[in-house]
Amino acid sequence: MHNRIKAALLPAFASLGLASFGAQADGAPHALGWIEKATIEPWGTEVKAKLDTGALTSSMHAENIEQYENDGETWVRFTVEVEDEASGDVVEQRFERPLYRDLTVRGAGGKEDRPVVLMKLCIGQTIYEEQFSLEDRDDMLYPVLLGRRTIQDLGPVDVTETFTRDPECGGDATVHAYEQKTYDEDIGD
Structure with a gap:
């Protein structure tokens, strides 16, 4: 039908x-599906990412989250353990990133504070540096959730499609650096 x-x-x-x-x-996909494959860069591990227009900030699965001081700045150390969709193996990587900001999430279970860091993802042939709140998403189907701030750069989402393109970012991939981003005021807070 x-x-x-x-x-x-x-x-x-x-x-x-x-x-x-x-x-x-020309037959090339225009809109992205509501689930896409992405690689966490520079690690190169392929994950499933859910494009969620109901979320403003993107989120990434992280465990053992610790904040610490580094030269007078707050940094975050965390472990990402995911299934690599390309190999089927469960892999983990420890990351250290400057704390970009703190995020308070309010939901049915109350309110929760989460650290937000900048991370890079390859989607299609482009690398996007984006804000990601860190949370243990072990009980979720998708280790990466892309919110409206990220989707704004990706383009339209076709909710009837999944996996419309594979991540293929080589050394000459276009990089959308976070500091060059501007937000449409209509994406909400």
Whole structure:
């Protein structure tokens, strides 16, 4: 039925020049799916990332989270243990990053404070440096959740699709550095 609706609406949208429906004229995917493969850089481990338009800030699975002082600045040390989607092996890596900010998350279970750090992910052929709150997501299906601040740079999300592109970031990949980012005020707080 879904395909019949697409087929019925396609001529109307085509006449308006809006016939993307998840694909460009050349057949390359336009919108990302609600789940995509990404690699955590520079580690290169491939993970499943859920694109969540209901979240503002992205989140990454982390364990053994510790804050410490380094030359007068607060840093965060943490372990990322995930299944590498490319190999099927469970792998872990210890990271140390400057604390970007603290985030207070309010939900049904009360409020929780989380550290936020800048991390890099490869999606498609581009590396994105983004804010990630760190939390133990062991009980979640997806170790990485991408919120609206990140999705704003990625483009539209097609909730009927998954895995529309593979992460392929080599040494010549485009890097979207966080300090060059501007936010659309309409993405919310």
